[in-house]
Amino acid sequence: MMIDEQSDSNAAIVIGAGLGGLAAAMRLGAKGYAVTVLDRLDKPGGRGSSVTQDGHRFDLGPTIITVPQVYEALWAACGRDFHKDIDLRPMDPFYEVRWQDGSTFTARQDTDAMLAEVARLSPRDVKGYKRFLKDSEACYKVGFEGMVAKPMHRLWETIKVLPLFALLRADRSILGLAKARVKDPRLRMALSFHPLFIGGDPRHVTSMYALVAYLEKEFGVHYAMGGVQAIAQAMVGVIRSQGGQVRQGAEVDEILIKDGVARGVRLTDGQEIAADLVVSNADAGHTYQRLMRNAPRKRWTNQKLKSRRWSMGLFVWYFGTKGTAKMWPDVGHHTITNAPRYEGLLKDIFIKGKLADDMSLYIHRPSKTDPSVAPVGDDTFYVLSPVPHLGFDDPVDWAKEAEIYKAKVMAEVEKTIPGFAEHISTEMVLTPEDFRDRYLSPNGSGFSIEPRILQSAWFRPHNISEEAKGLFLVGAGTHPGAGVPGVISSAEVLAKLVPDAPVVPELKVAAE
Known part of the structure; x- marks a missing residue:
């Protein structure tokens, strides 16, 4: 038991209705707690929430679902079936990567199809790619199966995996591993960019993140119909079925600590909840x-x-286009375009804090799969560009730069979706300043603390706080880290640290 003294109260408060907070509330509800979730936004989901504008639903953050078993396990812990609540569609292909020279790389689940893609781009790298696949499986077994859903607040838990880390050369970056396995610079990018989706610089994030390639190959890449927002809404439904509450528009201003023990919270309107x-x-x-x-x-x-080193910021341009559903048939659900520079751009973003003129983009076109995101015949897009966070000495002034940068993004998108700007019917933009103000994210970072090796596991803020008894953390900034599977898994770790709820006196009497 990780709490020194059990209280007669079974009340629990969860601050934030992001996916990690909602998963935590579900886990606590399954353990018998009376849970109240408090969130400052107008709808649940946090970064996984959405905005509807002029008939277009813009999913603000995560767009893909990997490792579906983490959701299945969460629902099962609550006596529910995930697939009865969520319509999950497998993506095939997963995504297409495009380069300035016109070459492409299409990622699929089938191994033979992937080998054919590698052979088409660089025949000499087929053997090295096969080695990379073996690396990714080994990293998965150690890094995902062995660590993700396990508490890591004791230093020994991290120390005892160090021999395996050394054997797998976890001191080497994911880009370093890709360089050791393949020669073609395009393939090196295609095998190493995944940490960008959890806020990490591929030049410095540990090669353990090669496990993502195995996750994709083994479990596929999926899309939830209705977007990630649909998952958040379903989670709220489970919490309420357990007797819990989810309060939107309720912002916590302070955690109340007495004699080193968490005793509740105070909201910005002055209300205190014990x-x-x-x-x-x-x-x-x-x-x-x-x-x-x-x-x-x-x-x-x-x-x-x-x-600490913080993850990069994000510039995200959301827009709807009129009458374009049958246009650009070569542009699928997920497209990644590359700048002429890879390592140089990463250095500008993560080290120099410089807003570069060139950019790599993630283009999301959910209307290819989900007609609910747009009016009939129309399209919904978002375009994401990694940019510096706000913590540098001379941060980007987005009040001045947002429109200028959007014009540069527009010119880049035009290469992939020619003529799209003429069809735009509605739009909105989020910059790192919006991430700071909307999500209360330090430095406007998109994914909290960067997942470097010495900022992971024990070195990361613990799920059980060492600063106050009765206080726990879930979500991207704690173990195991960012990414939807990570934040969902942080609630599984929480469930292993928190005992079942005590039986309150009233219930004891009723039972007698």
């Missing part, structure tokens, strides 16, 4: 810097948090 179990799905940096600003902290001081 509970002996508090789970924060707010960013770990915001949790410690803001929500615990009046409590003494031993490890996660403001200076300690400031010294």
Whole structure:
């Protein structure tokens, strides 16, 4: 049992209705807690929420579902069937990668199809790609099966996997591994870019993230009809069926700490809510810097948090187009376009904090799969560009740069979707400043603390806080890290740390 003393109260508070917070509430509800989820936004999902504008649904954050078994396990823990609540569609192909020279790489689940793609681009690299697949499976067994859903708040849990990490050369970056296996620079990019989807610089993130290639190959890439927002809404339904509450428009201003123990929260309107179990799905940096600003902290001081390397920011342009559903048949659900530079652009984003003129883009066209995202005959898109976060000495002034940068993005998208701008009927933009203000994300980072090897496992903010008893953390900023499978798995870790809810006195009497 990780809580020193059991209270007679079974009340639990979850701060934030992001996917990690909702998963935490489901897990706690299954353990008998009376859960109240408090969230400042107008709908659940956090970064996985959506905005509907002029008939177009813009899914604001994650767009794909990998490792469906983590959702199946979450629903099963609550006595439910995930697939009865969510219509999950497999993607084939997963995505297409495009380069400036006109070459492409189509990622699929079938191994022979992938080998054919490698052979088409660079025949000499087929053997190296096969080695990379073996690397990815080994990394999956150690890094995913062995660590993701296990508590890592004790240093020994990290120390005991170090021999395996050394054997797998986890000190090498994912880009370093790709370079060791294949020669073609396009393939090196295609095998190493995945950490960008969880906020990591492929030049520095551990090669353990090769496990993503195995996850895709083994379990596929999926899309949830209705978007990730549909998953969030289904999670709310489960929580309420357990007797829990989800309150939108309720912002927590402070976690109340007394004698080193979490006792509840105070909202921005002054209301105080008591509970002996508090789970924060707010960013770990915001949790410690803001929500615990009046409590003494031993490890996660403001200076300690400031010294961390944070994930990059995101510039995301959402737009709808009129009458285009049958146009651009070669542009699928997921397309990735590459700048002429790969490593140089990464250095500008993660190290220099420079907003470069060139860019690599992720183009999301969900209307290819899901007609509910747009009016009949129309399309819904979003285009995402990795950019520097706001924590550099001379941060990007997005009030001045947003429209200028959007014009540059437009010119780049034109190469893939010719003439699209003439059909735009509605649009909106999110910059790192919006991530800071909407999601209370330190430095406007898209994915909290960057997942470098010395910022992972024990080195990351723990799921069980060392700063206050009865306080727990879930979500991207804690173990196991960012990405939807990671934040869902953080709630599984939570369930292993928190005992079943105590039987309150009233229930004891009723039972007698």
